[in-house]
Amino acid sequence: MKDVAAAAGVSLKTVSRVVNGESNVNDDLRSAVLESIAELGFRRNASARDLRQGRSGTIGLLLEDVADPFYSMLSRAVEEVAREHGTMVFAGSSAEDPDRERDLALAFCERRVDGLIIVPAGTSHSYLLPEMRAGIPAVFVDRPPGDIEADMILTDNLGGSRRGVEHLLGHGHRRIGFIGDAPEIYTAGERLRGYREALESAGIAFSDDLVTQAPPSPTSTADALDRLLEGPSPATAVLCGNSRTTVSVLRELARRSARLALVGFDDVELGDLLQPGLTVVAQDPGAMGAAAARLLFQRIAGDTAGPTQTVTIGTRLIPRGSGELPAP
Amino acid sequence: MKDVAAAAGVSLKTVSRVVNGESNVNDDLRSAVLESIAELGFRRNASARDLRQGRSGTIGLLLEDVADPFYSMLSRAVEEVAREHGTMVFAGSSAEDPDRERDLALAFCERRVDGLIIVPAGTSHSYLLPEMRAGIPAVFVDRPPGDIEADMILTDNLGGSRRGVEHLLGHGHRRIGFIGDAPEIYTAGERLRGYREALESAGIAFSDDLVTQAPPSPTSTADALDRLLEGPSPATAVLCGNSRTTVSVLRELARRSARLALVGFDDVELGDLLQPGLTVVAQDPGAMGAAAARLLFQRIAGDTAGPTQTVTIGTRLIPRGSGELPAP
DNA sequence: CCGTGAGATGACAACGTTGTCAACGCTGTT
């Protein structure tokens, strides 16, 4: 910038004004400056600007895994909203590791992001309190934060799960299994609650025998199906608590050539092309990301007065065949 | 930092030394400083550090679409390598729009990223020359840059496509169609070349009637299939030039209850669960991302002397059923 | 003809950090 000023024969400040598109600059000077900028290939240094202005035009996005379709759609939605605000996005994957989550979040803060969007992996987020007090707003997505109050965007896990079970009940099933993720994961717990409530509302006793809670893996899935299908009155339907579980169950069912009515929580690409088509309770990761980003930018803009908000995004049941298999 | 220095009763520089883990600091002072840091909730300001040091510990990743599984896997691989280098990743989607690509790339440069990884959308990248001369290395992935020389990581599109066609030939097919993306997309062109070469090596005349080049959409796919299946000697097999096309073709085939031997270029989640399983020429987005990041960090580390490199990542043919349907 | 105000321009400090260099105290040698 100094060089540009020298080349154009003006002061530093005038170059700054031109670069920032301020109106009160003489047209001749402006063109001289623009010419020098083009000639020298000048590009403003954002670090210096950030330092001076105390804000970075940057937000941090902390996901479980950037490569997971659910999060990558969420991520894209966040990016679009950020773009509208002239903001760039740092994205990082916590890999479900609380320490890594913390490191990433604090690294984002060190970079002086204007705000954070977090899919929490850990159960304690008090480490963010100093940062939030220092003016970095945080919005949590998909799962609530551990031990602090903050804005959240959640899926209607309970309602969606309930709806999925009711759908199976509506097709005559009475022995309905639930295979979900590890119980310490918030969404897994909520979805199990929905399953339970639906059964109870229908006057069906909840039975531990029909429930599996474990991270999806070929062996845990095989075990879960063994338990569901053994005994005198085997399950005739199952609700899968997340898409990885759903896929895992589908593979195992295919291997056994077994058939089971199935509703998956969270949609899966190509679900419509399977035989039968996969019935799902679809979440809307795009809507979640957009809602989170919008709320975050509202906070960044200074709307920091109100109480913390919780936005719940609804689910949509998409019948494609697997959930409509009748009970025998 | 000034406050920390005051609280600990030492100079600014000593705090700096402690924060940076330099060894030559008295243990008593060090603990005093650490204590003050904890007490005040101090976090180093990365903008100031970047400004002073002239580097940002940051790279820019420019993709077509963060939400596309291929790119999101690539993205995750880049993130992992960046993590090893203590570097954060800015990710942005060009949405296949050259202007948006340019804006994003230059915004990254303004942020003084240490390097760029780009999946190019546009055909001209000379706008990067000043930046590259200014010391920001760039690695192109999946497609070559437009009108500049630079490092690239490419899939073996030609070889993979050839291999896919040979696979179909091996199962007795002689009328093999090709449905690919718009011809101006580099990968689409290469894959068409591979298709052509495989046919020619087998002594089969190339026929325009069997080839469609268009962005995948329900109507273009329906048209393409119409053309393939009409006439006295319809196609008995098809090579799909990318995964969106593959999915689109699968949907259309399901709608028509038509059967066609099919090999898809690029893998698709759940391909193994379809009936028949989907045979694909699988790319390895993770390997591409990792290779790109590694090469980039090599360049960042100063290995800027050598000529530009082109790394070609091989493909893998995964037979699952659809590509092994015999010719009638 | 002078005073006033509006608009353009520039000088300068400040943002928070780190590299450079000088000063200091201590140990061990001559």
Place this chain on the structure above:
DNA sequence: AACAGCGTTGACAACGTTGTCATCTCACGG
């Protein structure tokens, strides 16, 4: 006892930008 050498510490400038404020020019009205 003087001094070299080493390790620790701090003062200060610099990174590139922008906010503040002062200065300057010009037009206009009294």
